[in-house]
Amino acid sequence: MVERDVAVATVRAFAERSGAERVVLLLDEGPGAPTLIELTGAGLEVIADGRPVPEPAGAPPAPLPEIRRPPASALAVDGELGELEAPIGTVVHLAEVVLALARAGGGRSVATVDFPTRDPELPLTIAAREGEPVVLAIGDRQFLLPEGSA
Numbered sequence: 526m527v528e529r530d531v532a533v534a535t536v537r538a539f540a541e542r543s544g545a546e547r548v549v550l551l552l553d554e555g556p557g558a559p560t561l562i563e564l565t566g567a568g569l570e571v572i573a574d575g576r577p578v579p580e581p582a583g584a585p586p587a588p589l590p591e592i593r594r595p596p597a598s599a600l601a602v603d604g605e606l607g608e609l610e611a612p613i614g615t616v617v618h619l620a621e622v623v624l625a626l627a628r629a630g631g632g633r634s635v636a637t638v639d640f641p642t643r644d645p646e647l648p649l650t651i652a653a654r655e656g657e658p659v660v661l662a663i664g665d666r667q668f669l670l671p672e673g674s675a
Contacts, residue, residue: 527631529554529562530584532562532629533582534586536564539589539592539622539626543592543640545641547639548626549563552630553632553634589629595640597642600643601642602642602663619640626638627654627655636652638651647663649662658672
């Protein structure tokens with residue numbers, strides 16, 4: 526299991542490198558409820574044992590793979606039709622790096638990331654956990670990436 530201060534630094538590094546609007550890591554710290562680490566434009570929130578805790582500081586982030594940040598204009602979504610338009614390989618790459626973030630948390634940690642699209646009201650959400658299919662969400666619609674895609 527990764528230490529909480531390392532996980533917070535990793536979430537910050539991921540958000541900065543990816544251009545994500547929102548990054549959430551449910552950190553598996555062993556028995557009990559996971560710790561929630563959420564970074565949005567409004568700031569960072571860390572919830573442990575159901576209570577906000579001060580932000581840990583000073584740790585370096587865990588290693589992450591190269592993250593190729595797509596411009597929001599490269600991702601077009603249609604929530605009603607459940608359609609996603611992106612350059613070849615972009616969605617798979619984003620799924621891979623979100624899965625890498627979940628792995629960086631260790632154990633059964635879960636990462637959920639919102640990436641901006643051409644429609645500022647409709648981000649592309651990607652959720653991942655080691656050993657499970659990656660989930661894409663557009664508005665209220667969810668899709669599983671085929672096995673081996675991420």
